[in-house]
Amino acid sequence: MTRPVFALCPALCLALILSLAVPALAEKASIPIGMAVAQTSPAALFGQEQVDGAKLAEARINAAQGGQEPHIALVFRDTAGDEAGAVSAFRCLLETDKVVAIVGPTLSQQAFAADPLADQAKTPVVAPSNTAAGIPEIGPFVSRISAPMSQVAPHSVRQALRINPDIARVAVLFAHNDAYCASETATFQEAVKNLGLTAVTVETFQTTDTDFTAQVAAVLKANADLVIISGLAADAGNLVRQLRHKGYAGLIVGGNGLGTTNIFPVCGAQCDGVLVAQAYSPDAVAANPVNQGFVRDFQAAYHKIPGQFAAQAYAAVQVIAEAVARVEKESGKTAGDSPLAALREAVNAALRSGTYLTPLGEIRILPSGEVEQKDVFVSKIAMNPDGQTGSFVLVAE
Numbered sequence: 392m393t394r395p396v397f398a399l400c401p402a403l404c405l406a407l408i409l410s411l412a413v414p415a416l417a418e419k420a421s422i423p424i425g426m427a428v429a430q431t432s433p434a435a436l437f438g439q440e441q442v443d444g445a446k447l448a449e450a451r452i453n454a455a456q457g458g459q460e461p462h463i464a465l466v467f468r469d470t471a472g473d474e475a476g477a478v479s480a481f482r483c484l485l486e487t488d489k490v491v492a493i494v495g496p497t498l499s500q501q502a503f504a505a506d507p508l509a510d511q512a513k514t515p516v517v518a519p520s521n522t523a524a525g526i527p528e529i530g531p532f533v534s535r536i537s538a539p540m541s542q543v544a545p546h547s548v549r550q551a552l553r554i555n556p557d558i559a560r561v562a563v564l565f566a567h568n569d570a571y572c573a574s575e576t577a578t579f580q581e582a583v584k585n586l587g588l589t590a591v592t593v594e595t596f597q598t599t600d601t602d603f604t605a606q607v608a609a610v611l612k613a614n615a616d617l618v619i620i621s622g623l624a625a626d627a628g629n630l631v632r633q634l635r636h637k638g639y640a641g642l643i644v645g646g647n648g649l650g651t652t653n654i655f656p657v658c659g660a661q662c663d664g665v666l667v668a669q670a671y672s673p674d675a676v677a678a679n680p681v682n683q684g685f686v687r688d689f690q691a692a693y694h695k696i697p698g699q700f701a702a703q704a705y706a707a708v709q710v711i712a713e714a715v716a717r718v719e720k721e722s723g724k725t726a727g728d729s730p731l732a733a734l735r736e737a738v739n740a741a742l743r744s745g746t747y748l749t750p751l752g753e754i755r756i757l758p759s760g761e762v763e764q765k766d767v768f769v770s771k772i773a774m775n776p777d778g779q780t781g782s783f784v785l786v787a788e
């Protein structure tokens with residue numbers, strides 16, 4: 392299903408030399424798109440979903456093209472979970488792999504470090520999961536398909552109030568060493584205020600923490616009846632588990648970091664009931680044939696229901712492929728025939744003026760690089776009796 396992944400730069404250099412030596416091969420070459428996500432480190436809880444979604448996009452897009460050009464070829468580079476990993480993955484994709492565009496990185500924290508490299512190289516980046524404020528503002532070659540949490544997160548707090556109108560006292564917790572968490576908690580704290588609720592305590596932790604005794608004690612002491620968590624998957628999952636073990640029984644709202652299906656084995660049965668506002672729902676298929684086909688083929692390929700990060704990675708690859716196709720159509724030239732620099736610029740311009748029907752519903756990328764998404768979904772985690780598997784069940788749109 393997938394194309395060869397060039398794990399080592401030297402192997403690709405050889406391939407490039409060969410393609411230069413044989414022009415006929417170069418003409419037929421696929422359009423290389425970089426996929427810079429976390430395949431190792433705790434951020435791989437998101438990244439594994441992203442790899443699955445991107446590979447499915449590549450297979451479906453190329454199958455739909457049949458014998459027609461252009462075909463796309465994803466080039467995977469592991470960013471791991473930190474800034475240095477993202478920077479080196481981007482550097483390889485830009486300078487060695489000579490990709491037309493990059494999907495990545497996984498975390499906003501990484502994007503602020505790595506995206507400027509692509510921007511300087513005038514190569515479009517499409518963020519598949521960066522939801523912090525300020526991502527498109529990094530530069531004119533940075534766009535995203537991941538709706539910012541400022542547009543998504545407040546929906547989950549409103550849903551919590553619909554479930555329990557008596558909520559008044561809110562505990563807000565966030566990882567203070569991560570850009571997305573810091574950005575999202577600001578949105579949550581504003582929503583708490585706007586809804587007339589009181590933040591009775593605001594607690595911080597680190598994304599690397601595993602022991603949340605102090606934060607859990609503070610929540611219980613404050614007598615909170617709603618807990619809101621902005622963390623990355625592993626830390627946030629452990630925090631949920633420890634809150635429940637120590638007896639917190641109220642509603643929990645999770646931020647985007649609790650929006651991966653890979654969270655289920657982390658917090659186990661204690662994940663049950665956590666509310667998460669998301670940019671995607673596998674249940675929203677009736678009005679969206681693209682999502683219907685995506686869910687069907689995802690299940691056939693991976694034997695599980697797709698989560699938000701898979702759907703967003705799919706959408707990121709899709710918008711680039713559609714932009715490339717539009718550039719070809721409008722120029723009347725095969726994309727592979729254009730000089731790389733011109734193609735990168737043309738694809739960036741096309742990306743930022745398009746409307747796309749994706750598994751996420753209809754999205755538009757504005758000339759600023761910001762995404763506009765029609766639909767937001769609030770889901771509730773429903774764990775299965777095995778305490779390891781579960782699903783995000785749509786509760787509100």
Ligand code: 1QQ
Nearest residue numbers: 498499521522523571648
């Ligand atoms: C960001 C996020 C993370 C939860 C993505 C995996 O939203 O870093 O912006």
